[in-house]
Amino acid sequence: MTSESHKNTEKKIWLPLPDPxxxxxxxxxxxxxxxxxxxxxxxxxxxxxxxxEGQLYLTEIACWEKMMGLRCLNRAWTTAAEKAATxxxxxxxxxxxxxxxxxxxMSEEPLMGDLTRQFRGLRMIGFPDLFEALCWSVIGQQIxxxxxxxxxxxLVTTYGSKLFWKGKHYYTFPDPQTxxxxxxxxxxxxxxxxxxxxxxxxxxxxxxxxxLNLESLQRMxxxxxxxxxxxxxxxxxxxxxxxxxxxxxxxxxxxxxxxGLHHAIKLRTGAxxxxxxxxxxxxxxxxxxxxxxxxxxxxxxxIVS
DNA sequence: CTCCAGGTCCATA
DNA sequence: TATGGACATGGA
Numbered sequence: 384m385t386s387e388s389h390k391n392t393e394k395k396i397w398l399p400l401p402d403p404x405x406x407x408x409x410x411x412x413x414x415x416x417x418x419x420x421x422x423x424x425x426x427x428x429x430x431x432x433x434x435x436e437g438q439l440y441l442t443e444i445a446c447w448e449k450m451m452g453l454r455c456l457n458r459a460w461t462t463a464a465e466k467a468a469t470x471x472x473x474x475x476x477x478x479x480x481x482x483x484x485x486x487x488x489m490s491e492e493p494l495m496g497d498l499t500r501q502f503r504g505l506r507m508i509g510f511p512d513l514f515e516a517l518c519w520s521v522i523g524q525q526i527x528x529x530x531x532x533x534x535x536x537x538l539v540t541t542y543g544s545k546l547f548w549k550g551k552h553y554y555t556f557p558d559p560q561t562x563x564x565x566x567x568x569x570x571x572x573x574x575x576x577x578x579x580x581x582x583x584x585x586x587x588x589x590x591x592x593x594x595l596n597l598e599s600l601q602r603m604x605x606x607x608x609x610x611x612x613x614x615x616x617x618x619x620x621x622x623x624x625x626x627x628x629x630x631x632x633x634x635x636x637x638x639x640x641x642x643g644l645h646h647a648i649k650l651r652t653g654a655x656x657x658x659x660x661x662x663x664x665x666x667x668x669x670x671x672x673x674x675x676x677x678x679x680x681x682x683x684x685x686i687v688s
Numbered sequence: 689c690t691c692c693a694g695g696t697c698c699a700t701a
Numbered sequence: 702t703a704t705g706g707a708c709a710t711g712g713a
């Protein structure tokens with residue numbers, strides 16, 4: 384019996400990898416900031432706490448040849464959890480995407496051609512959880528990324544679900560119900576601005592009531608989904624496109640206002656100024672329908688070099 | 689010290 | 702419809 388349960392705990396979930404796929408490039412992206420509180424990156428694997436079917440699964444994600452393997456460290460997979468975990472990592476690593484037409488379209492593009500070769504197999508790392516995506520877009524507004532990660536860290540380590548494993552705590556992003564109960568004072572003590580506090584409470588509230596949910600957004604065409612997101616106080620054009628890119632996984636979403644994108648373009652072109660709105664619009668038209676993927680690849684240049 | 693970070697809202701004209 | 706200021710904090 385003990386050997387049987389041990390065997391269950393060791394059972395791996397196997398997923399076929401798309402071609403091309405580079406786990407290494409994906410790990411580089413996941414490892415971009417040392418204040419990240421929602422996963423831990425190792426040389427050949429990433430460890431992440433998942434809440435599936437109401438239970439915590441500390442999951443080790445690794446790749447062999449053409450397969451991705453998921454091992455749960457603290458319990459045995461149930462059938463339902465196995466399915467949910469598969470969906471989760473499929474979204475996280477954008478495994479369903481066929482990148483052939485992206486690479487074909489960009490291969491001769493001055494700004495992108497080299498990147499499609501240098502980062503070949505890099506997938507857009509997504510947010511399977513809509514609430515997390517919205518919160519992160521609000522937190523990231525206007526402030527530098529290191530500070531944004533620290534703001535997130537306080538929220539996550541205080542209110543996320545947690546699991547202690549081999550001397551360390553692992554966390555999930557808190558759910559909307561929990562965040563909607565956090566007082567304004569507490570946010571302020573954590574150095575959240577008054578507006579970020581309001582926006583987060585508002586987003587949490589709308590998720591709790593169900594007026595905002597991933598399923599209905601996923602059913603909408605990209606333009607309609609972005610319009611719906613823009614109705615939310617605190618979600619402007621940048622955030623709406625960011626969420627459409629990283630959570631709804633629309634490759635044509637384009638956070639044109641993103642200063643990181645501007646910086647990356649400036650560095651690559653050697654220009655003395657950041658690109659103008661007109662230049663960005665022109666690039667957007669040229670990259671269509673892969674603006675989001677192009678943006679993601681350009682972001683990647685900022686962490687690798 | 690000043691300027692700017694993976695922006696957005698609100699007041700004012 | 703367009704533009705300017707406020708926002709919290711930290712790094713360059």
